[in-house]
Amino acid sequence: MNPETTETESAFLPKSELQSLITLLADDGYQVVGPTIDQEAIVYDEITSVDQLPRGWTDRQEAAKYRLERRDDDALFGFVVGPHSWKKYLFPPLTTVASAQKTESGWQMQTPEPDTTKYAFLGVRACELAAIAIQDRVFTGGPYVDPVYNARRTNAFIIAVNCAQAASTCFCTSMNTGPKCSSGFDLALTELDDGFEVESGSDAGTAILDRLTTQLLTAEHTKRAAAARQRAVDQQTKQLNTDGIRDLLLGNLDHSRWKDVGDICLGCTNCTMVCPTCFCSSVEEVSDLANENVERQRHWDSCFNLSFSSMSHGTTRNTIASRYRQWLTHKLGSWEDQFGTSGCVGCGRCITWCPVGIDLTEEVAAIRGDTAAATSGGAA
Amino acid sequence: MTQMEACTASLDPWLAHTVRIVDITDEIADVATYHLEFVESVIGKSFTFRPGQFNMLYLPGVGEAAISISSDPAQRGTLDHTVRVAGNVTGELARAGDGATFGLRGPFGSAWPIEEALDGDVVIVTGGIGLAPLRPAIYELLNRKNEFRQLTLLYGARNPFGMLYTDEYDGWRNRGLDVNTTVDRASPGWDGNVGVVPQLLDRMPLSDPANTTVMCCGPEVMMWYTARSALGRGIPPERIWISLERNMNCAIGLCGHCQFGPTFVCKDGPVLRYDRVASLLRVEGF
Amino acid sequence: MTESSLNEPTLGEQLATLQFTAVLPEGVRDALAEIAMERCFAAGQFLCRESESTPELFLIAAGHVGLDMLVPGRGQVRVLTLGPGEVLAWSAVVGNHGATATGVATDDVRAIVFPDDALLNLCQTDHDVGYLVMRELAKAISRRLVATRLQSLDLFEEQSPS
Numbered sequence A: 001m002n003p004e005t006t007e008t009e010s011a012f013l014p015k016s017e018l019q020s021l022i023t024l025l026a027d028d029g030y031q032v033v034g035p036t037i038d039q040e041a042i043v044y045d046e047i048t049s050v051d052q053l054p055r056g057w058t059d060r061q062e063a064a065k066y067r068l069e070r071r072d073d074d075a076l077f078g079f080v081v082g083p084h085s086w087k088k089y090l091f092p093p094l095t096t097v098a099s100a101q102k103t104e105s106g107w108q109m110q111t112p113e114p115d116t117t118k119y120a121f122l123g124v125r126a127c128e129l130a131a132i133a134i135q136d137r138v139f140t141g142g143p144y145v146d147p148v149y150n151a152r153r154t155n156a157f158i159i160a161v162n163c164a165q166a167a168s169t170c171f172c173t174s175m176n177t178g179p180k181c182s183s184g185f186d187l188a189l190t191e192l193d194d195g196f197e198v199e200s201g202s203d204a205g206t207a208i209l210d211r212l213t214t215q216l217l218t219a220e221h222t223k224r225a226a227a228a229r230q231r232a233v234d235q236q237t238k239q240l241n242t243d244g245i246r247d248l249l250l251g252n253l254d255h256s257r258w259k260d261v262g263d264i265c266l267g268c269t270n271c272t273m274v275c276p277t278c279f280c281s282s283v284e285e286v287s288d289l290a291n292e293n294v295e296r297q298r299h300w301d302s303c304f305n306l307s308f309s310s311m312s313h314g315t316t317r318n319t320i321a322s323r324y325r326q327w328l329t330h331k332l333g334s335w336e337d338q339f340g341t342s343g344c345v346g347c348g349r350c351i352t353w354c355p356v357g358i359d360l361t362e363e364v365a366a367i368r369g370d371t372a373a374a375t376s377g378g379a380a
Numbered sequence B: 001m002t003q004m005e006a007c008t009a010s011l012d013p014w015l016a017h018t019v020r021i022v023d024i025t026d027e028i029a030d031v032a033t034y035h036l037e038f039v040e041s042v043i044g045k046s047f048t049f050r051p052g053q054f055n056m057l058y059l060p061g062v063g064e065a066a067i068s069i070s071s072d073p074a075q076r077g078t079l080d081h082t083v084r085v086a087g088n089v090t091g092e093l094a095r096a097g098d099g100a101t102f103g104l105r106g107p108f109g110s111a112w113p114i115e116e117a118l119d120g121d122v123v124i125v126t127g128g129i130g131l132a133p134l135r136p137a138i139y140e141l142l143n144r145k146n147e148f149r150q151l152t153l154l155y156g157a158r159n160p161f162g163m164l165y166t167d168e169y170d171g172w173r174n175r176g177l178d179v180n181t182t183v184d185r186a187s188p189g190w191d192g193n194v195g196v197v198p199q200l201l202d203r204m205p206l207s208d209p210a211n212t213t214v215m216c217c218g219p220e221v222m223m224w225y226t227a228r229s230a231l232g233r234g235i236p237p238e239r240i241w242i243s244l245e246r247n248m249n250c251a252i253g254l255c256g257h258c259q260f261g262p263t264f265v266c267k268d269g270p271v272l273r274y275d276r277v278a279s280l281l282r283v284e285g286f
Numbered sequence C: 001m002t003e004s005s006l007n008e009p010t011l012g013e014q015l016a017t018l019q020f021t022a023v024l025p026e027g028v029r030d031a032l033a034e035i036a037m038e039r040c041f042a043a044g045q046f047l048c049r050e051s052e053s054t055p056e057l058f059l060i061a062a063g064h065v066g067l068d069m070l071v072p073g074r075g076q077v078r079v080l081t082l083g084p085g086e087v088l089a090w091s092a093v094v095g096n097h098g099a100t101a102t103g104v105a106t107d108d109v110r111a112i113v114f115p116d117d118a119l120l121n122l123c124q125t126d127h128d129v130g131y132l133v134m135r136e137l138a139k140a141i142s143r144r145l146v147a148t149r150l151q152s153l154d155l156f157e158e159q160s161p162s
Helices: A015-027 A126-140 A147-155 A203-210 A219-234 A245-250 A256-264 A270-274 A320-339 A360-368 B002-006 B041-046 B088-094 B128-143 B166-175 B197-203 B220-232 B274-281 C011-017 C026-035 C116-125 C127-152
Strands: A010-014 A030-038 A041-046 A057-062 A065-070 A094-103 A106-110 A118-124 A157-161 A187-191 A195-200 A281-287 A293-300 B017-026 B031-038 B054-059 B063-068 B079-084 B101-108 B121-127 B151-157 B177-183 B212-217 B240-243 B271-273 C037-041 C046-048 C056-062 C065-071 C075-082 C102-105 C109-115
Touching: A010 A015, A015 A030, A015 A118, A015 A195, A015 A203, A041 A057, A041 A065, A094 A147, A106 B017, A118 A126, A118 A147, A126 A147, A126 A157, A126 A320, A157 A203, A187 A203, A187 A219, A195 A203, A195 A219, A245 A320, A245 A360, A256 A320, A256 A360, A281 B063, A320 A360, B031 B041, B054 B079, B054 B088, B063 B079, B063 B088, B063 B101, B079 B088, B079 B128, B121 B128, B121 B197, B121 B220, B128 B151, B128 B166, B128 B177, B128 B212, B151 B197, B166 B177, B177 B197, B197 B220, B197 C127, B212 B220, B220 B240, B220 B274, B220 C127, B240 B274, B271 B274, C011 C026, C011 C109, C026 C109, C026 C116, C026 C127, C046 C056, C056 C116, C075 C127, C109 C116, C116 C127
Parallel strands: A030 A118, A106 B101, A118 A157, A157 A187, B121 B151, B121 B212, B151 B177, B212 B240
Antiparallel strands: A010 A195, A030 A041, A057 A065, A094 A106, A094 A293, A187 A195, A281 A293, B017 B031, B017 B101, B031 B079, B054 B063, B054 B101, B240 B271, C037 C109, C046 C102, C056 C109, C065 C075, C065 C102
């Protein structure tokens, strides 16, 4: 992965050098992925040029609302997070996990060769670094290692970006996942008007940095970078009280709030699709017409789907309320038992992309009995 | 856990090996036991499992089904799976005949607490098709009879026609298992016990409840009331073991389907200690 | 059929081990032993008959008793099997008329028999004893109810594939 090195290198990278970074990585065989605008949102896609970044754009997010707005500057990373997360590449939405052929001597099964694709992720936020670390534990930390995730993850080069602002839906400070990027990256950038404070976080990062034309980092640079990062802290308004949250939720499985949120929730699965840590999937058969060549394809699934908990004698979670309860008690509760940390990184995506504006910080507050937060309505 | 690593499951968790149906035994209605062998004998020679574990039987083009292994772990012949037709995969399997090939991934899951039950009495409580995942435990307990004290089986079925492996009971009795059967509903000609298994557990003689292990598999309601009876008889909660069933898709704890609170039933279970899951068992829709 | 007890535990000692009476204080068990007697039934013999009055409450000490109900067209249908520690024929004790099932020994049964009038008299004259006896009877009926409910839930009902 990306081990923390004892010596980190810091420098100032002029804005014009960012393209050199992208080009250098591409020449080294990396597929560079970064933020870009598509369908009126900032999403992650393969890029080759700095011109594809959302220069001068920012995002305005609230519960059930997302829109882009022009900034009054030319910031390349002047936004937070959109509907995509890096799991799109590390835990692909659709991938083949095995295949089978009917031969004369019977069915023969294989698993695919390890994926050798090298991705360079440009623009990974602190919450996303935390999410990647969480999915590392899920997919590679247990008795069974997922080969697809493992291959993609081993080959990934991570360029983090420190947030200089916060959306109204952000609450990474409550989850201790940001906004400052502290580990888990190869390089970390803080955007200034004329360039970036760049910090290496690994040997691989240092090696790339050494090949770029950088300048000495001055005290002035450092001060401006710190001020930029502080804006992200100061702008956060949303909070989640995580005191004893695991016991709070698992100890209130009969709380009436579950029914209330179940009446509003559509079970549309948006939250699980945009959540950077959600990992549920299903494997299905895709065969040719003769059923002699079959692919086993894994695709993203969601605990909000009715069939997710179905068995021959019935469906365990056959109400939306019970499925919402599963999602939240897992994300903020039993995840701790399973993986040693919370499953939530405070990115706020589930709040933004919920079509009916359900805010999990309010759900928790309601169960905690903190009616003040619950009755204040949706996010500001 | 090292026995799991002896097979390829942990090295290449999605790779299924080819198995062939050697024989099919029709059991009760809609239930058959498939006697399988690995097409590659080197796989068959290295495949080991513990009682309670399951395999994913893979019918290409249709899907996988999680089926408990129901044969004796010590015998090196076929790998047996007792299967009830309950969906697409098991339905397709029921159409297969001797010689048919398909895929197998495994073994997966936790095992019955044979070692934890040493030197004490063991009461196996099960019903219907639940006897299948416990049969390997019965074989192992009988193979190692001297390491345990009183061995008892309490087995319930809907009616006399719903009982598995009836031709083995006398053999088990001769080897030292006290076999007690009961039905929910008698049919004409049935002169055995009528009633539910918790009732049998309520009244059976227990010489040393504190050192008695209960291994239970069946519908959740049956397991719940069996546990209640066991607790009422003074059997400690940490000596009551149940086997849970949930929708399983990957069997390796990564797809999320089989979660029951913090428990991944495929990986932390299916055999679970009762006291570790009891508080969640009666929560509706959890 | 009545047989005198052999070299076996006394009635009081047996009541101490049987589920129905085991948790009662020793004094209460002794009082019950005073009014009780042992009776043996060979396989096939009846302890009580459906719809007929039940002058005695039976506590099974050994063996098994089948409870049958007459269903026209199906004959005698066995609905439950009772074993050691379980009671039957409580109808008169709780104030009902007539047994709700026929009790027939399915193997050699040794029962501890409490004549209803003596039992009710004991409960009436000593309300402390009466309270404890009735509470154990309520527990026994509750256990019977749970068992019956589990049967009626039909948990092993075969499912047809969806």
